Amino acid sequence: MTSDITPGSPGVGSHRAEPAGPQDDLVTQIAAALPEWLPTQRWFGGKDREITAVRPLAATDLPAGDDVLLLHLVVEVEQGDRREPYQLLIGHRDDQVPDVPASASIPLPDGPAVYEASGDADLTCHLLDLIAGSTTVDGLHFAPEPGAELESGLRGHPISTEQSNTSIVYGGQYILKLFRRLTPGTNKDLVLHRALREVQSAHIADPLGSISGELAGDSVTFGMLQRFMSDAADGWVMATTSVRDFLADASDLPPGDLGGDFSGEAYRLGRAVADVHADLARALGTREADAAELAATASAMVERLERVAASVPELAPHADGISDVFRAVAEVPTPVTAQSVHGDLHLGQVLRTLQGWLLLDFEGEPAADVAERATLRSPLRDVAGMLRSFDYAAQQLLVGQAEDEREAERAAAWARHNRAAFCDGYAKVAGHDPRDQAALLRAFELDKAVYEVAYEHANRPDWLLVPLASIDRLTTEGS
Ligand SMILES: Nc1ncnc2c1ncn2[C@@H]1O[C@H](COP(=O)(O)OP(=O)(O)O)[C@@H](O)[C@H]1O
Ligand SMILES: [Mg+2]
Incomplete structure (x- = not known):
């Protein structure tokens, strides 16, 4: 454990273009490790080309309890002339080994043990609670859809059939899709689900909440919560x-x-x-x-x-x-x-x-x-x-x-x-x-x-x- 990443410490928890200051050292180290790590992840969409650089765009400290770090991280992945933003959740625990697969661990040569946290049910539980509570953390908006009443306190487990995004199931009731590759504007998945909900389409799983924010001056959707169809x-x-x-x-x-x-x-x-x-x-x-x-x-x-x-x-x-x-x-x-x-x-x-x-x-x-x-x-x-x-x-x-x-x-x-x-x-x-x-x-x-x-x-x-x-x-x- 280094004091650099104590939860809630100032510095890491704000959106800005260029990290600066001692707290951002961790973010810089993670970005440096990502060119090796990203291609090992199923959802990474850029396996066709070599990664030439990864730059942090925004890092937000999410409230997740004592002795735990839950960092919402947006990085820009550069592959030659292609630059695309990706979303990551970074976890760190002071003295416990998290129950996540080894592939989630992001090795830092001189840093603490950090990992991609979407597989950590204790940490992802906070994402649902933030949505249920309609919370804003440093420009990240967690909100239920109008009229949706959400149960909080459910543990979230990622589904194993992961494709281009990562989806987390909460107590067999909800599913939260975290969009990995970010696109400017409200994500089309959310736009169309909302439109279909508006006309009471019988053929969708109802949208129940979202995580949104801003990226380079545009609005961006980070996540969409939906009803989980457990009988499907x-x-x-x-x-x-x-x-x-x-x-x-x-x-x-x-x-x-x-x-x-x-x-x-x-x-x-x-x-x-x-x-x-x-x-x-x-x-x-x-x-x-x-x-x-x-x-x-x-x-x-x-x-x-x-x-x-x-x-x-x-x-x-x-x-x-x-x-x-x-x-x-x-x-x-x-x-x-x-x-x-x-x-x-x-x-x-x-x-x-x-x-x-x-x-x-x-x-x-x-x-x-x-x-x-x-x-x-x-x-x-x-x-x-x-x-x-x-x-x-x-x-x-x-x-x-x-x-x-x-x-x-x-x-x-x-x-x-x-x-x-x-x-x-x-x-x-x-x-x-x-x-x-x-x-x-x-x-x-x-x-x-x-x-x-x-x-x-x-x-x-x-x-x-x-x-x-x-x-x-x-x-x-x-x-
Ligand atoms: N509302 C839901 N209820 C039950 N299972 C779901 C629901 N939404 C998604 N899934 C499961 O999660 C998988 C991935 O969801 P999808 O929205 O297609 O994400 P991706 O963008 O990763 O392809 C689906 O193929 C399905 O098996
Ligand atoms: Mg799909």
């Missing part, structure tokens, strides 16, 4: 269980005739997604995209394709076929309806509860920049996202297996069956069938598949065959 089943788990049942069955019955059939759920999911699109349109409006916007959309897709094809040789043979589909977007008759959409919809972002399907995580596609994510978009993007996910669910059991024609054909049959059921459900509620807008739907599916190629190439090369098989089908058969 994950869409991805349900779908892949159905695929497994189907592939394991020795008979040649079609997917709809077997136990474990998912198509009833796929149909209901289609209805729920159409409902959410209608709710978003009601809450935030729609507009008509003109020919210029379609041309710009087509160019953006071609540009991404060219970028990805330049670094992934496996994509190159398909590039011309994909590019034809993208260019056809510019020829689609206008106007086309545009509106706020989910932006990153797939089976891992939906939960089946007793009341029906819920959609989670309205932040948008991780790779899209903020301006792109914030623009009004076509609901067909979400339909395309879900259709891609059915392909993924069907194919994922084949990854790493020896080629087996019968299995591959059955996986494809499962995907066809469930993709169709999803579109049927969507059409029933929306009053129009997304498959009737084939040119746009196919382009959006291919755009998503190109994104997947880039992702798999960087993270899971074994999986590349999944988007590539779909690209082959979409460019030769058309759907």
Whole structure:
């Protein structure tokens, strides 16, 4: 223990651009250790490039009791010409070893034992209490949503299925998502949840609170508290269980005739997604995209394709076929309806509860920049996202297996069956069938598949065959 980090000590606990003074020595040491540590964390979004510098932007001492430090830290991660702010919670205990995994520890050559504290249930409990108590600490605002009455004193445990953010579950009642990579303005996830709550959407987990503040003159969302659905089943788990049942069955019955059939759920999911699109349109409006916007959309897709094809040789043979589909977007008759959409919809972002399907995580596609994510978009993007996910669910059991024609054909049959059921459900509620807008739907599916190629190439090369098989089908058969 050094006196440098005594809780509540002056110096560390204020927001400012440049740390100065003896208390900030700890923050400086942590920032110096982060280039090594950040890439080891699942949620860190910058694994594609080397970190060239990490600078502290703001550090706030949060009240967390005696002999304990809980520091809210915002750092800027520099990777060449890219600079992005990230949020961290730093913990330190005077004389106890915290109950967190070794990977949370941030080794400081000359400093005290500090760790990333989102896994420390004793410390994260304070975050909920600060929200419940509507507290402001040095420019960090912890607030319940209007009308939300929160129970305090619950311990918070992070969920293990962490993706790009860190989510902490409190007593099976609430879930607090801490956004890791920070974006200027109120986070889209919170904006859309609030808008959907306003129109009483039946397909979201209600937003209950937030953590917000300022960063470089802009407002910023650090966290969002929601109702935790403890009775929920994950869409991805349900779908892949159905695929497994189907592939394991020795008979040649079609997917709809077997136990474990998912198509009833796929149909209901289609209805729920159409409902959410209608709710978003009601809450935030729609507009008509003109020919210029379609041309710009087509160019953006071609540009991404060219970028990805330049670094992934496996994509190159398909590039011309994909590019034809993208260019056809510019020829689609206008106007086309545009509106706020989910932006990153797939089976891992939906939960089946007793009341029906819920959609989670309205932040948008991780790779899209903020301006792109914030623009009004076509609901067909979400339909395309879900259709891609059915392909993924069907194919994922084949990854790493020896080629087996019968299995591959059955996986494809499962995907066809469930993709169709999803579109049927969507059409029933929306009053129009997304498959009737084939040119746009196919382009959006291919755009998503190109994104997947880039992702798999960087993270899971074994999986590349999944988007590539779909690209082959979409460019030769058309759907
Ligand atoms: N309200 C909720 N109730 C139950 N589980 C949830 C809830 N919100 C999120 N989850 C679980 O947490 C996971 C991650 O949440 P998500 O909002 O998608 O965050 P991320 O931005 O990290 O992807 C989800 O896939 C789901 O399993
Ligand atoms: Mg998610």
